[in-house]
Amino acid sequence: MEKISAIASLSQLNRQLGYKLLVIVAMALAFAYGLVPLYDVLCRVTGLNGKTENVAVSAQSRVDSTRWVEVTFTSNVMPGLAWSFHPVQSSIRVHPGKIETVTFIARNMANETVAGQAVPSVSPGKASEYFKKIECFCFQRQDLKAGESREMPLRFYVSPDIPDDVKALTLSYAFYSAIK
Amino acid sequence: MSYSTTVDHEEHHDHPSGMLRWLTTTNHKDIGTMYLTFSLIMFMVGGAMIMAVRAELFQPGLQLMHPEFYNQLIGVHALVMIFAALMPAATGFANWMLPLQIGAPDMALPRLNNWGFWLLPPAAILLTLPFTLALFGIGDGAIATGWTFYAPLSVQGGIGVDFAIFAVHLLGISSVMGSINIIVTIFNMRAPGMTLMKLPLFAWGWLITAFLLIATIPVLAGAVTMLLTDRHFGTHFFDAAGGGDPILFQHLFWFFGHPEVYILLLPVWGFIPQILSTFARKPIYGYKAQVYSLCAIGVLSVVVWAHHFFTAGMPVPALLYFMYSTMAISLPLAVLFYCWIATIWRGSMTFETPMLFAIGWIILFGIGGLTGLVLADVAADAQYHHTYFVVAHFHYTLFAGGIMGIMAGVYYWLPKMTGHMYNEKLGKLHFWLTAISFNLTFIPQFFLGLAGMPRRIPDYALQFSEFNMISSIAAFTLGLTQLLFVYNIVSCARGGKKATDKVWEGSNGLEWTLPSPPPYHTFNEQPVIR
Numbered sequence: 001m002e003k004i005s006a007i008a009s010l011s012q013l014n015r016q017l018g019y020k021l022l023v024i025v026a027m028a029l030a031f032a033y034g035l036v037p038l039y040d041v042l043c044r045v046t047g048l049n050g051k052t053e054n055v056a057v058s059a060q061s062r063v064d065s066t067r068w069v070e071v072t073f074t075s076n077v078m079p080g081l082a083w084s085f086h087p088v089q090s091s092i093r094v095h096p097g098k099i100e101t102v103t104f105i106a107r108n109m110a111n112e113t114v115a116g117q118a119v120p121s122v123s124p125g126k127a128s129e130y131f132k133k134i135e136c137f138c139f140q141r142q143d144l145k146a147g148e149s150r151e152m153p154l155r156f157y158v159s160p161d162i163p164d165d166v167k168a169l170t171l172s173y174a175f176y177s178a179i180k
Numbered sequence: 181m182s183y184s185t186t187v188d189h190e191e192h193h194d195h196p197s198g199m200l201r202w203l204t205t206t207n208h209k210d211i212g213t214m215y216l217t218f219s220l221i222m223f224m225v226g227g228a229m230i231m232a233v234r235a236e237l238f239q240p241g242l243q244l245m246h247p248e249f250y251n252q253l254i255g256v257h258a259l260v261m262i263f264a265a266l267m268p269a270a271t272g273f274a275n276w277m278l279p280l281q282i283g284a285p286d287m288a289l290p291r292l293n294n295w296g297f298w299l300l301p302p303a304a305i306l307l308t309l310p311f312t313l314a315l316f317g318i319g320d321g322a323i324a325t326g327w328t329f330y331a332p333l334s335v336q337g338g339i340g341v342d343f344a345i346f347a348v349h350l351l352g353i354s355s356v357m358g359s360i361n362i363i364v365t366i367f368n369m370r371a372p373g374m375t376l377m378k379l380p381l382f383a384w385g386w387l388i389t390a391f392l393l394i395a396t397i398p399v400l401a402g403a404v405t406m407l408l409t410d411r412h413f414g415t416h417f418f419d420a421a422g423g424g425d426p427i428l429f430q431h432l433f434w435f436f437g438h439p440e441v442y443i444l445l446l447p448v449w450g451f452i453p454q455i456l457s458t459f460a461r462k463p464i465y466g467y468k469a470q471v472y473s474l475c476a477i478g479v480l481s482v483v484v485w486a487h488h489f490f491t492a493g494m495p496v497p498a499l500l501y502f503m504y505s506t507m508a509i510s511l512p513l514a515v516l517f518y519c520w521i522a523t524i525w526r527g528s529m530t531f532e533t534p535m536l537f538a539i540g541w542i543i544l545f546g547i548g549g550l551t552g553l554v555l556a557d558v559a560a561d562a563q564y565h566h567t568y569f570v571v572a573h574f575h576y577t578l579f580a581g582g583i584m585g586i587m588a589g590v591y592y593w594l595p596k597m598t599g600h601m602y603n604e605k606l607g608k609l610h611f612w613l614t615a616i617s618f619n620l621t622f623i624p625q626f627f628l629g630l631a632g633m634p635r636r637i638p639d640y641a642l643q644f645s646e647f648n649m650i651s652s653i654a655a656f657t658l659g660l661t662q663l664l665f666v667y668n669i670v671s672c673a674r675g676g677k678k679a680t681d682k683v684w685e686g687s688n689g690l691e692w693t694l695p696s697p698p699p700y701h702t703f704n705e706q707p708v709i710r
Contacts, residue, residue, distance in 0.1 A: 014288040014364050021360045021394055028395050032402025032432060036417060039428050046495060078421070079336075119420045125495055176421030 108144035115178035206290030215272030226260035258327035283371025331418035359390035373709035385450025400436035448585035459535035460527025533607030537588030548576030569629025600676035620654030
């Protein structure tokens, strides 16, 4: 009898430990999903992957005219969007703090109205938090009618706080078919 | 082992016979045998796939297959070898040997154990079924992204990706259940007197593996589930257009993927010292140092993942952190190498097949480790990344360090499991052919990688022709040699010279105190360890 009850209590103990370990599994799964917002925050704070704050900032007045920063623009159209899209000028030299306006041209080559969304990225990553957009076509989705072409402005400045060793940065736009 | 129904029912022999026995068994030896058999079958399946790949790479140009099919073969080869061959082999050994080594009557959760195994065959079918479906014009074949499922390619891929996602779910559930079972068994079922610091090293290696599995497999399961919802349910975890980030997938994947490397190797690091000690007729050197090193490697393995994608773009401090932490793993690993060598140092060694495999394993796995240090160097990695150098490196760690280690274990324990001695001459021939053809396959790939041949591409520049031809011929030899392995195992299971209980002169441990083969139920009375 004693042995039987010992076996019963052992299998109970085994079960209990099994359930405890299952909690670790559940926590690990929650951790995986938790990494998604965590990673996003980390990228925005550190500028990892060149993620920039995609919101308008107000202008500021301090201009550092002793320095030049070369800003290069690149453009991509992702698969599934029948647009052509390119910057009017491929690069511009700016003084940090000075507000500049550049223009991108997009043309819808499909024979129906299509919505696109531009996603910006700045390289090197550590420059991304110093690239400030005042007005950008990337703040909202763009609807283009069949065959329509549009000049889209971008008003920005490079923050004077940008580290001295950053002499050049690249702003890349990828246009995606907008999510319905 | 089969009993006719007319025989009086004896309580503990009252299990069904034939197929139903294997479907319903909760006996750890039966389940271990099923795991090992499944692993051997899938090893041959995965090997056949890569034979086709090496045939395509025999000369430059496209001769045998479309690039799409080539992409499917390399991805499924890796998934099959990792999840369906190496992991089940280690779990099979755990099922067979852990209860015997720690003096337990069975695994702690026997029904979970049965379920854990029977999830594997459906998973293997899910992985390989799209190949067959494509023959009938359904879908465009198996997953073609490589085993890493990288987004956005995997978001755009065909139904093969969905099949692979569900296969990974099943495989993940199976290994999590297996791991829970192993942890509970080791914590609750040890023989009286067997403290944690008296555990056989194999149990220690598996304990750490099991904890790594339950902490990282759910992350992989989460990542592929996100992929699934991105593909079909309108989420944008990895889609930049919706605010997601494809690089996030790489982080999630390798947060699982790097510990996975150690998951595959830790059980092997556990039993190799036992083999070395047996055939050197000396006790294991530095048991405590090995236990602590295994633990240290287990902990370090979860904080180094980003070295797999140095070139994806990272801030310099992150690069440096991942480089130094990766290189730090070589310190506890060096302790292990030191202990392995010290175990056989001045021992009275004999070179039976398990010992040949174990010693070959030390040398070849050493090459795998050293080339890993080269890849861990951020500055050098930019040149080596995504070349054949990487392919050669991880085959030295996973084929030599993983599969050849498993082979050592198979030859070591086969007489215990079957009760018969295997054919020693054939075993030695198998070792030498395997070791030589393995080196001839992968040494040329180091040089191909250094010269800039990219991996995962079915065609290559003309200057790579000779080395690829050498590599292919050696790979065919390596593949054919494994038929000897299968033949030796099958004939040993069917008969042969009777094995003694102790099997090896220098063997040491509880499993060698039992008859060969051990009876269906063992250690119902737990032994007491002094």
